[in-house]
Amino acid sequence: MTDELVVSGLEVSIGTKKILRGVDLAVKQGEVHALMGPNGSGKTSLAYTLMGHPDYRVDAGSITWKGENLLGLAPDKRARLGVFLAFQYPSAIPGVTVASFLRNIYNAVHAPKPAPGGGENGQVPKYTGIPLAKFRRMLEEQMALLKMDPGFAARYVNDGFSGGEKKRLEMLQMAILGPRLAILDETDSGLDIDALRTVAEGINATLSPQMGVLLITHYQRMLNYVKPHFVHVLMGGRIVMSGGEELSHQLEANGYEWVREQVGEPEGVADEAPEPVAEHA
Amino acid sequence: MSLSATQPGVGRSVLVGGAATDGAGSATHSGPTDWATLRRFSERHYEPSWLRDLRSAWWQRYQDTPLPSGQEEEWRRTPLADLPRNAELLLDAPATELDHDADLAARGVIFTDLRTAVREHPELVRAHLGIGEPVESHAAFWALSLAAWTAGTFLYVPRGVEVDGTLIARLVTDRADVAFVPHTIVAAEPGASVTVLEELVSADGAAGWFGGTVEIHAQEGSRIRYARLQRLGDGVWNIGAQRVVVGTDAEVTTLNAEVGSRVTKVGLDVQMTGRGGVSRVLGLLAAGGDQHIDINSVQELVGSHTTSDLLYLAALYDRAHAAFYGRIVVRPGAKQTSSYQECRNLLLSPGAGAEPIPVLEIETNDILRCGHGATAGAIDPVQLFYAQSRGLDADEAERMIVRGFFEQVVGQISSETIKALVLDALARRIGSSTAFDEADEADAA
Numbered sequence: 001m002t003d004e005l006v007v008s009g010l011e012v013s014i015g016t017k018k019i020l021r022g023v024d025l026a027v028k029q030g031e032v033h034a035l036m037g038p039n040g041s042g043k044t045s046l047a048y049t050l051m052g053h054p055d056y057r058v059d060a061g062s063i064t065w066k067g068e069n070l071l072g073l074a075p076d077k078r079a080r081l082g083v084f085l086a087f088q089y090p091s092a093i094p095g096v097t098v099a100s101f102l103r104n105i106y107n108a109v110h111a112p113k114p115a116p117g118g119g120e121n122g123q124v125p126k127y128t129g130i131p132l133a134k135f136r137r138m139l140e141e142q143m144a145l146l147k148m149d150p151g152f153a154a155r156y157v158n159d160g161f162s163g164g165e166k167k168r169l170e171m172l173q174m175a176i177l178g179p180r181l182a183i184l185d186e187t188d189s190g191l192d193i194d195a196l197r198t199v200a201e202g203i204n205a206t207l208s209p210q211m212g213v214l215l216i217t218h219y220q221r222m223l224n225y226v227k228p229h230f231v232h233v234l235m236g237g238r239i240v241m242s243g244g245e246e247l248s249h250q251l252e253a254n255g256y257e258w259v260r261e262q263v264g265e266p267e268g269v270a271d272e273a274p275e276p277v278a279e280h281a
Numbered sequence: 282m283s284l285s286a287t288q289p290g291v292g293r294s295v296l297v298g299g300a301a302t303d304g305a306g307s308a309t310h311s312g313p314t315d316w317a318t319l320r321r322f323s324e325r326h327y328e329p330s331w332l333r334d335l336r337s338a339w340w341q342r343y344q345d346t347p348l349p350s351g352q353e354e355e356w357r358r359t360p361l362a363d364l365p366r367n368a369e370l371l372l373d374a375p376a377t378e379l380d381h382d383a384d385l386a387a388r389g390v391i392f393t394d395l396r397t398a399v400r401e402h403p404e405l406v407r408a409h410l411g412i413g414e415p416v417e418s419h420a421a422f423w424a425l426s427l428a429a430w431t432a433g434t435f436l437y438v439p440r441g442v443e444v445d446g447t448l449i450a451r452l453v454t455d456r457a458d459v460a461f462v463p464h465t466i467v468a469a470e471p472g473a474s475v476t477v478l479e480e481l482v483s484a485d486g487a488a489g490w491f492g493g494t495v496e497i498h499a500q501e502g503s504r505i506r507y508a509r510l511q512r513l514g515d516g517v518w519n520i521g522a523q524r525v526v527v528g529t530d531a532e533v534t535t536l537n538a539e540v541g542s543r544v545t546k547v548g549l550d551v552q553m554t555g556r557g558g559v560s561r562v563l564g565l566l567a568a569g570g571d572q573h574i575d576i577n578s579v580q581e582l583v584g585s586h587t588t589s590d591l592l593y594l595a596a597l598y599d600r601a602h603a604a605f606y607g608r609i610v611v612r613p614g615a616k617q618t619s620s621y622q623e624c625r626n627l628l629l630s631p632g633a634g635a636e637p638i639p640v641l642e643i644e645t646n647d648i649l650r651c652g653h654g655a656t657a658g659a660i661d662p663v664q665l666f667y668a669q670s671r672g673l674d675a676d677e678a679e680r681m682i683v684r685g686f687f688e689q690v691v692g693q694i695s696s697e698t699i700k701a702l703v704l705d706a707l708a709r710r711i712g713s714s715t716a717f718d719e720a721d722e723a724d725a726a
């Protein structure tokens with residue numbers, strides 16, 4: 001099996017602020033990696049950098065995907081290569097319904113428009129993307145799996161959604177796009193226990209031996225549903241500890257203070273909690 | 282503004298007769314025409330004398346009304362220095378092209394070119410032409426148009442007649458380097474209902490002056506949906522005005538889609554006169570290059586239990602600038618009314634700008650609601666990143682977000698015909714998003 005995602009020596013800053021200070025990580029297909037760490041340790045920054053957020057400047061290190069350099073690729077190119085990020089705070093797109101958004105992104109990833117001038121006899125074939133009926137069937141199936149009300153499809157993307165609805169829509173997008181690498185940034189936060197189970201079932205249903213998962217979480221409870229092969233602790237902009245599933249239980253029992261004692265205070269600044277971001281209930 | 286004996290006004294009795302004064306007062310401003318020319322035009326078209334008198338009175342009114350100095354609150358943001366004021370009046374104006382179903386006439390509906398209407402239905406035109414005072418911010422331009430219109434549209438729906446489908450009137454000229462001041466009348470008698478789109482098209486290139494005016498009269502219990510799609514040439518100064526009078530329990534929706542022109546400076550005056558009337562005043566602006574758009578609106582609530590909601594959305598690219606000076610005036614008798622004004626601007630380039638200025642004047646305590654909201658800002662970069670992370674390239678992500686932004690108004694357009702034409706015109710500026718191709722396809726399925 002080849003390494004799918006390889007991150008090595010990754011250093012990232014935003015503005016003048018250094019956030020990641022040399023991250024090494026490899027995620028193979030079929031593996032679930034849990035990434036844990038205190039608030040402000042850089043988990044979201046790592047996720048954004050993997051997806052290609054333009055504000056996160058890579059100062060050193062590399063990110064490769066199946067041997068190909070991801071750095072310098074726009075986010076949409078990465079998405080078309082099979083990378084997916086479930087956002088910690090998904091954005092609203094008022095005026096765009098869930099159904100049309102999903103079909104648009106499905107087509108963008110799986111049925112991109114033919115380049116102009118292509119086609120036989122110099123004619124550009126009329127672009128249609130996935131047939132509507134087929135798409136609707138797929139959508140209905142996936143929504144049922146995530147226990148979503150069919151009326152959900154007619155609402156505007158994340159517009160006025162509760163925290164739980166937003167997370168479900170992230171999982172629905174993942175299911176529709178069928179990525180090869182899924183980065184799930186605190187998909188469990190803001191969910192009550194029933195919603196957590198539903199979302200976890202959705203993740204498990206999408207999981208396949210071809211897919212790698214980087215599951216960013218604060219809480220061990222998510223890992224009861226989605227079993228990780230590896231657990232990593234990000235602190236001070238580095239992965240300071242890695243282990244198997246048992247590491248998540250140790251963290252749950254002992255907290256990050258225990259990690260600090262084990263590894264010594266990472267050099268550089270201590271993690272600071274970011275400004276609290278209100279999660280919409 | 283008060284009436285005086287030399288001014289046309291609500292009552293026809295205030296009109297002065299034609300020949301004696303003949304509009305020949307000393308000109309206070311040169312303009313695109315003169316009274317002699319207008320009189321010849323009127324004679325050549327065998328216009329009835331009441332109409333010539335009416336033109337004369339409005340010409341006098343135009344002469345007596347100073348052009349905005351630029352000091353007025355409404356005109357501070359749109360200097361008129363570059364208005365091509367010597368462009369010649371378009372006398373040889375095109376007739377309105379009409380698109381409708383043939384049996385309208387059988388039901389007494391009149392939908393025709395305004396000049397034709399004068400010949401065929403003079404009394405009806407007389408009853409609806411130039412009623413009331415000018416739109417205040419545009420008083421001089423209103424007077425000019427009523428004196429000097431050479432084309433226009435006339436739509437009249439008799440009592441109780443409900444017109445299905447969408448009527449379309451197109452005013453198309455291949456000239457731009459002219460002054461063109463057509464007038465439109467939409468009148469619905471009690472209980473009548475109609476949906477109409479007026480499309481204005483002129484040539485790109487030359488500097489011109491378009492001063493089209495609109496009067497909408499909605500009598501008791503009538504429903505009017507009026508859309509105006511402005512696709513004037515890129516050198517045109519569009520200085521129009523619209524007056525909407527909403528009677529008892531009547532319901533009027535207007536939509537102004539401003540796509541063309543170099544400068545657009547439109548005055549909207551919505552009069553909620555009858556008890557229980559409802560108006561929705563919608564606008565979609567898509568501007569780029571050095572386009573300048575400035576809207577002055579007045580929603581005046583006079584009758585009790587009336588509702589008036591204004592919503593303007595602007596997508597501004599390049600160095601385009603939009604100003605919006607909107608007043609809501611709630612008169613003492615307007616008890617239990619609800620009024621709102623919302624103006625939202627999406628700035629799609631650092632050079633674009635918007636200046637929404639709401640003014641509320643409330644003269645009674647007994648209201649349900651009166652408020653405003655105004656926003657101006659760029660697309661949230663996180664929103665763009667979010668859409669891009671799903672595989673949409675940066676351009677499609679932006680198009681989708683802009684098109685979604687417009688949906689707040691587009692979703693209120695009940696006529697599919699109007700929706701399609703407006704979106705097609707907007708697409709020249711904002712592009713078309715594949716997310717919405719699919720939505721349309723889904724609707725059709």
Ligand SMILES: Nc1ncnc2c1ncn2[C@@H]1O[C@H](COP(=O)(O)OP(=O)(O)O)[C@@H](O)[C@H]1O
Pocket residue numbers: 014017019037038039040041042043044045046055272273274275
């Ligand atoms: N856009 C930004 N501008 C400035 N600082 C940021 C920005 N995003 C994140 N940070 C800072 O980077 C650090 C890591 O944040 P983040 O990656 O969100 O951590 P986590 O997801 O682990 O809570 C924090 O100190 C945070 O304040």
Ligand SMILES: [Mg+2]
Pocket residue numbers: 043044045088186
């Ligand atoms: Mg985070």
